[in-house]
Amino acid sequence: MTLEDLGYNNELASYRKEQGLEAFDVGRVISEHKERYGVRTPEGTFDAEIIGNLRYTAQKREDFPAVGDWVAISAYDDDKVLIHHVLPRKTMIARQAVGKHAELQIIATNIDYAFIVQAVDRDFNINRLERYITICHTAKVNPIIILNKIDLIEKSELEELLQQVSERDKNIPLIALSNETGEGLEKIKKHIVTGQTYCLLGSSGVGKSSLLNNLIGEEQMKTSHISESTQRGRHVTTHREMTVLESGGIIIDNPGMR
Ligand SMILES: Nc1nc2c(ncn2[C@@H]2O[C@H](COP(=O)(O)OP(=O)(O)OP(=O)(O)O)[C@@H](O)[C@H]2O)c(=O)[nH]1
Ligand SMILES: [Mg+2]
CATH class of the missing domain: 3.40.50.300 (P-loop containing nucleotide triphosphate hydrolases)
Known part of the structure; x- marks a missing residue:
């Protein structure tokens, strides 16, 4: 399995370069459950959490990873990784959840x-x-x-x-x-x-x-x-x-x- 098999492309590669994110690995979010994520890379599937800084600066749902996202990651245990950055989304299917203060649902x-x-x-x-x-x-x-x-x-x-x-x-x-x-x-x-x-x-x-x-x-x-x-x-x-x-x-x- 290559990154391209997971959907990686030139736009993502250039973004990574421009933003100086090349020191990180990249992977794709395949599942999400209460701020715990599954991230797939050519090496396998890893449990992931977001780094504190990302959590503190995130203001709305869109700022957090969602299934389908490309993320910059670093290893921190054998089968665990940390998510440092969500790469720009090419498309996003979302809808407004019901309820008065309901957030956008990605x-x-x-x-x-x-x-x-x-x-x-x-x-x-x-x-x-x-x-x-x-x-x-x-x-x-x-x-x-x-x-x-x-x-x-x-x-x-x-x-x-x-x-x-x-x-x-x-x-x-x-x-x-x-x-x-x-x-x-x-x-x-x-x-x-x-x-x-x-x-x-x-x-x-x-x-x-x-x-x-x-x-x-x-x-x-x-x-x-x-x-x-x-x-x-x-x-x-x-x-x-x-x-x-x-x-x-x-x-x-x-x-x-x-
Ligand atoms: N007769 C018939 N039954 C089907 C067909 N496709 C799926 N089913 C049945 O429809 C039921 C629901 O199928 P699922 O695949 O679980 O439906 P789903 O869209 O994933 O449902 P959610 O996960 O709840 O969103 C199951 O009992 C399937 O066996 C089909 O082509 N013909
Ligand atoms: Mg189903």
């Missing part, structure tokens, strides 16, 4: 493409789809629409839905998928390129983690059926997590959005 950073996943059963909603597309455009991230669970409906119904979506926007790639039968999976794989970062967006239960597992070829992410009655408050995926695919490409799975 969904992921340095994303090239977002897979917007909707299930063709009761989840399908063209206006919600449009909201996700707007989130992508605001963040300057390229959307790819996936209609999942096509094994649950008739071909004619699917044609109708595909028609509805392409009438709204003809230019966004649109793929019909079934994680059960594997139909559409190869088409999705064709969109995934080494060194590019993808994130999975969509409501809870639409099959984001199932898709990731199919792309990895094993059950890395827990998936589960969510019954209609207990749907509220039950997300299967509770944390964002970044995975580097063996075939190339980096994918961030997200908890379902409301």
Whole structure:
């Protein structure tokens, strides 16, 4: 694994040089939990904390590392590193959390493409789809629409839905998928390129983690059926997590959005 496989590029290299950060190593934040981070480098995955100075100068959510970030790090134990600096973000998918003094919620950073996943059963909603597309455009991230669970409906119904979506926007790639039968999976794989970062967006239960597992070829992410009655408050995926695919490409799975 090289830094480039993790998405490292010339812009980041020049920034590091300009800012005199070359004495530090760099890595990518793959997980975040209460100011504890997982950082991936070509050498492996490390537990990370931010240095005191970064904590004291950080004023808002954006100043702290988020999943997808490139960070300047130094080793301080065998499997631990310190984060000294967050490198500039190329893109940031965020939304305003609910509540009066709610902070901005960062969904992921340095994303090239977002897979917007909707299930063709009761989840399908063209206006919600449009909201996700707007989130992508605001963040300057390229959307790819996936209609999942096509094994649950008739071909004619699917044609109708595909028609509805392409009438709204003809230019966004649109793929019909079934994680059960594997139909559409190869088409999705064709969109995934080494060194590019993808994130999975969509409501809870639409099959984001199932898709990731199919792309990895094993059950890395827990998936589960969510019954209609207990749907509220039950997300299967509770944390964002970044995975580097063996075939190339980096994918961030997200908890379902409301
Ligand atoms: N019939 C059918 N079921 C699917 C398909 N894809 C996923 N599922 C099922 O849908 C349920 C939810 O799938 P997940 O992959 O956990 O959904 P998720 O989008 O990751 O959900 P959160 O993590 O809560 O956001 C599971 O029971 C899956 O087996 C599909 O293509 N067809
Ligand atoms: Mg999930």
